Amino acid sequence: MTIKERLKALRVAMKSEGVDALIIPANDPHQSEYVAEHWKVRTYFSGFTGSAGLLVVLADYAALWTDSRYFLQAESELEGTGITLHKQKVQHAPEHVEWLCNTLPERATIGVEASLFSVQQIAYLKSHCSLKDIVIKDVERISSKVWENRPPLPDTIAYDYDVFYNGKSREEKLSQVRAEMKKRKVEHYFISGLDEIAWLLNIRAWDIDHTPVVLSYLLVSEEKATLFIRDYKVPEELKRKLKASGVSLKDYHAVGTALSVLPAKDTIFVDKNNFSWSFEPSLKADLIKGTSIIMPIMAIKNETEITHFRSVMVKDGIALTHFFNWLEKTVENRDLKETEVADKLIYFRSQQDLYKGESFPPIVGYQSNGAIVHYRAEEKTCATIKNEGMLLIDSGGQYLDGTTDITRTICFGTPTAQQKTHYTLVLKGNIALQTAHFPKGTTGVQLDVLARMNLWNAGLNYGHGTGHGVGFFLRVHEPPQGFAESTTTLRGSSPLKAGTVSSNEPGFYKTGAYGIRIENLMLCIPSPINKDFLAFDAITLFPIETELIDLSLMSKEEIAWLNQYHQRVYAALSPSLEGEEKAWLWNKCQAVGVE
Structure with a gap:
């Protein structure tokens, strides 16, 4: 129909x-x-x-x-x-x-x-x-x-996610959650968020494209936990491990009945933002509505996760070096479809160890398509990339040892003065947020302006948030923290905390012409200038295009930061490269604005 x-x-x-x-x-x-x-x-x-x-x-x-x-x-x-x-x-x-x-x-x-x-x-x-x-x-x-011929429920198989990567056993995590439950004086905690369940039980699957989660609900009680999931999705070995951790299994569709029989004297805590309205009418237990217990714990990465995050950025940077070197060479000789470029990007990532897929469909937007913020190229309608004009590529990988998300904008041929101005204003915003030091308790809405102020001063803006939290081999868009223009979302209202990983991605989009976005992931760290302040460390490792920069618009401090960042990039990636790829990286990491 x-x-x-x-x-x-x-x-x-x-x-x-x-x-x-x-x-x-x-x-x-x-x-x-x-x-x-x-x-x-x-x-x-x-x-x-x-x-x-x-x-x-x-x-x-x-x-x-x-x-x-x-x-x-x-x-x-x-x-x-x-x-x-x-x-x-x-x-x-x-x-x-x-x-x-x-x-x-x-x-x-x-x-x-x-x-x-x-x-x-x-x-x-x-x-x-x-x-x-x-x-x-x-x-x-x-x-x-x-809906005729509606697709069935997803049926991928769950697997155990090794503590070697995530740094904390499911028993430790359950104990931490139960300690929080005790503070709230509740007997039960019902969890609907698929990423929260995956994190808490150290399990993964692929029931949602690009996101390694399994369709399930979880009820954590004082002494036991019940995972509601279709039985065939859990292999026997994983069942044994879950049972050893005090986690029993019931069918996914039995969750409503299980909630309805909890006695009226009991209290059950739920996240009001994802607890389904369909469950509420049949509940006898005292329903306590709040915000997720797990979310703020999960957002702060432990030392094992941070170590892996840093190493996975090296792998991702190596894959991107192979890709962009191929792209620039190839477009000199023939035109390329946006879809071919997206497929090639996935191929180069797939050659890296522990790669499991993309963290979202690659955005490859040439010229006017780059102005469509969440553009996705389709084979029959995509643009043909020629050896001239602007190209925006936003992509990320899912690896067993971390999740990546990066955007780079490049230009084939000679950029116009206006393109260089717009690009430089975006870059200045990226650096302003990246280099900020701010008091503990500062929220995303307070910092968002730093990424926009240079564009605002030119009468320009962009219509999306400046950044989002990133999960560890989980959701590429992970709450609560981030950077947004309003407090309507958690990204704007949540305070930044040490150990969280967030994207920094200001942009500018000229409808019908081109789009510009520059994105790095940043780890929130204690500030070296004041123990009561926080700062950011750029963990993404890949060159930022310098041919598009109007150096006359850059301050000495901004140029110094960019050159230091490129030194880090080259030092991290070059040992794993050789030949023309190493030469390509050397060229892209050359210092600018230095006589």
Whole structure:
């Protein structure tokens, strides 16, 4: 069926359920950012493939909300569907709620599939709906009535993730979590976040593309823990190890029943941001809603993880050296499709030890495609790269010993003065954030301005956050910390802490022309200038393009930082290179602005 036909069939189902509007989010029952094919409901009914965005369907109108990273993509993918794009002013803000409540008449009914909404999301929705007596109705599986040949649930097999890499046993982690439970005076802690379960139990799988997690829930009690997972997904040896750690198994679909039989005298703690609304009505136990116990613990990497993070950056830098050397040589002789470049990048990473896949689909944006922030090249529609113009490449790898995420922008041929100005302003922002020293307790929204101030002074800006947390062989976008323009998200409101790893990725995008982004990962460390301050250490190791820099716009301090960074890069990568790749790296790491 076409998108219009799917929406028509969906409206028939909505009418039979007695709902005036249906909200379709992009997440799964675990509030995952990226989801398995089975839960790409919003994509099925809209055609929009971006990772962030929400669809609202009414009897005579359909609207999709997404943020500026996806405006160009959404306009293209929604064309001809009859769906109207509503441009979010603030990334991840629930701006659809106010619009929907203003649009619907009094005592209307909004349908939701309860499993796809957290108790926090429903509470926010109800707070607005109550003003007009609008009813929220659970219409679980309404999408399945319309979605023909819906993909099955993911079925990859879980495996034990060796403590050699992650540095802490599942027994130690469970003890740490139980200590926090004791502080909160709760008997049970229910965990929905797939990455949190994977971290806590030291297990991995590939139930979501690019993210090594397994479809499951976990109930941690004072003396035992229960993992809700389909039995065949856990090999016997892993079952034995989990049992030895006090973890028993129950079926994934038995989780609702298990929660409902917890006695009323017990207390159960949940993360209000990912505990499914579908579980709440049947609970007898006293429900304590808060924020994740695991998230802030997981965000601070231990010494083993930090050591591996540093070594994996060397491997990733070597792979990228092979790749960019190949790219620059090849484009001199023939044109290249964006998809061929993406495939070649994956190939060079795959040659590195312990590589398990990309941490997200590579973004290879040539010229105007680089201005589409989360662009993804498709074989039939991608651009052809010639030996002239700007190219933005944002990519990352999943290795057993760490996760990487890096963006570099290059130019074939001679860049224009305007391109060099824009690139230099972005670079200055990257360096300003990288070199900041700040008091403990400083949040992401306070630091975000450092990356933007040089662009702002030129009347320019970019429409996405400046950075996100990064997991260790887990989610490439890991909460809570990061850098954002508002406190709507955790990235803006969370304080930076020593041991966390975050991306630093300011950019500039000229619609219809080119995109620029420069991204390194940074480890938050104690500041050497004051024991009550923190700072950052750049752990990504790969040259930043210097041919695009207008040195007249750079300060002596910025030039010195860049030259020192390139010395580090060459010292780290060159011992593993030889011949033309080593010469290529030497050339890219030459000092600039030095007479």
